[in-house]
Amino acid sequence: MGGPDGMQGRVAVQGLVKRFGPVNAVDHVSLEVSSGEFLALLGPSGSGKTTILMAIAGFEYPDEGRILIGGEEVTWAPPNRRNLGMVFQRYTLFPHMSVLENIAFPLKMRGVGRAEREERARAALATVRLGQMGGRKPAQLSGGQQQRVAIARAIVYRPRVLLMDEPLSALDKNLREEMQIEIKHLQREIGITVIFVTHDQTEALTMADRVAVLDHGRLQQLGAPRELYEAPETVFVAGFVGETNFCEGRLARPAARGEAVMVALDGGGTMPAIAAQALPAGGRIKVALRPERLRVLPADGEGGTARVTEAIYAGNATTLMLEGQGGQRLRARVPAGAGLHEPRPGEAVRLSWQPADARAFPA
């Protein structure tokens, strides 16, 4: 434990493989989390994100690979010897103990004396702003309060790493957003490393320093929220993180990663884009383009490229449903108050975009 060593809170997952029968729940995943960092493991259900967390926690043992915490290998150490804090999806407070007894439990297990135990438990309870609730039983608290108690219980012994398994998914939307901010503040305040599992991409983008996107047990991309959103490296990431238009087509010649290409769309016409990965010649291509990066201009005679089928007004922006010449369906988002052209349904429009915003992937 001790001071801010810079090493203590580091977590490394190396070549992790976990099989359930014939399925690779986790397929050669490696990632490193530095001390004090907030990492989100993001993916749909069955992507392996929870299995990775359970392997770090010690509730699952990997078939291959190693896990290091604070530079020390813990792959085979039992959960109670890893000195981690853990917050579960369902609050999992001990129903027969009071709130204060729940929070003091990890201290009791570490042989801390009664007086110090109570003092530290009270301090932890104050940290999660539930100072008055110590004498209650968990069943007397609301879901949000219970989850705060669970967090207090997980940080009371000052672990260097806090694992959270979809801790907010059982809460309603407003409370969830409030808790997201609260957890983020708490994490900065006590400088703890957090590994946070979620299937909610907004949650991952708003809370995490870096996000690891997983699909079918494979690490798709690991990067800052902005990187994931603006420069997705796989079709899956492009589709899973944020809203995206996909246009399908072919490529005449091969292209290296980052190269500008012209994709021949299935419905006719071409589309300038950049290759997000190395692209083979003649292969099927998917181009991803964010709705807000698609600029909608008045048709000026020279080839109106799309027709507006619907305009959905949402206050801060209007979403346009468009149909391209080749029958492709696209969405565009026009922010309000920027003086941009807001066409009506039925109107022909011209579409424009920066080739760098259109990312071509092998389909």
Added chain:
Amino acid sequence: MALNAAAYAVTVFLLLPTLIIAPMSVGPERLLSFPPKGFSLRWYAAYFEDRDWLRATLFSAEAGLISAVCATVIGTMLALALVRGRLPGKGLIELLVIGPVIVPHIALAVAMFLVFEQLRLTGTLLGFAMAHTVLALPFVVFTLLAALYRFDVELERAALSCGAGPLRAFRHVTLPLIAPGLVSAALFAFIISFDEAVVSFFISDLDRKTLPRKMFEDIDFNISPTLAAVATMLTALTILALLLGFGLKRGLERRARAAGTAAEAGP
């Protein structure tokens, strides 16, 4: 309505013999008769004055306590292994546990007699404790399986993540929460042993016998109303034990569920 009436009729039919035995036990005559021609507690007094009856009662109580403890401890471990363990042949083990319920008691009794006779275990406390533990085990295991399936395993994981080893997680978290099931299981086991007649009949000997066996002998040799007095007390004891167990279980459940209105002050 008709169904209700039928249910009551069956209940009365089943309970009637038990209810008749009580008035018979307070009759003053030397022979069992109904209705009693007066009121007297002499047959109760006779029971408490008879060393044979008291010895048999004490022996039954000892066997009952020991087998209740053994069956509860072994049954809890077995139920835990069946629920949590990844052991092969789970189905086979479950089948073996149900065994004593399915196999006719008389067959079990003969088998035990033959084995115990070889090992000189007939008429010993150890022999009775072993036999009754086997008979009580299925009830203990199934009571605890139900309790463990209702128990949220994630609470154990939470305890482990708090730094508790598996044993301490069990003691501080699992055990208090399955305590109601544990209490009913132990009571069940005690009553099964205390009431057991068939196997006891075979593995008793002349001076070490349980209460039910002693009652059998009395029917054969001298049908005195003492028998009715003993039967009445046995029924009362069983009802008392069940009520006690029920109350205890309710109390523990209330503690485990921990609802209600606890004070807002510190513990």
